Amino acid sequence: MKIPFRVTCKQATELLIAQEDRKIDMSDRVALRLHVYACKTCPNFEQQLVIMRKSMKLWRNYASGGGEGFEPVEAVKIP
Ligand SMILES: [Zn+2]
Numbered sequence: 001m002k003i004p005f006r007v008t009c010k011q012a013t014e015l016l017i018a019q020e021d022r023k024i025d026m027s028d029r030v031a032l033r034l035h036v037y038a039c040k041t042c043p044n045f046e047q048q049l050v051i052m053r054k055s056m057k058l059w060r061n062y063a064s065g066g067g068e069g070f071e072p073v074e075a076v077k078i079p
Contacts, residue, residue: 005031012042016049 005027007015012035018024024032036042 005034007031007035009035009039009042012036012039013045016042016046020049020053 012032015024015028015032016036019029019032036046
């Protein structure tokens, strides 16, 4: 039986990646938040995803706008 709001680190990373592309279910979102809050390693992975997303956005702006709207690299803070 699946325990509600309980996910493993593997499931949490899958959900973190999934929510980059699509909206995930409310129950998945709650389970994910609870896991990331309680887990020691998953917040690091989430942080890396945030940095990747920001980098991709910068790259896309740069690639399509000929540098227009390009933010300085300092905007992406690596902890
Ligand atoms: Zn975890």
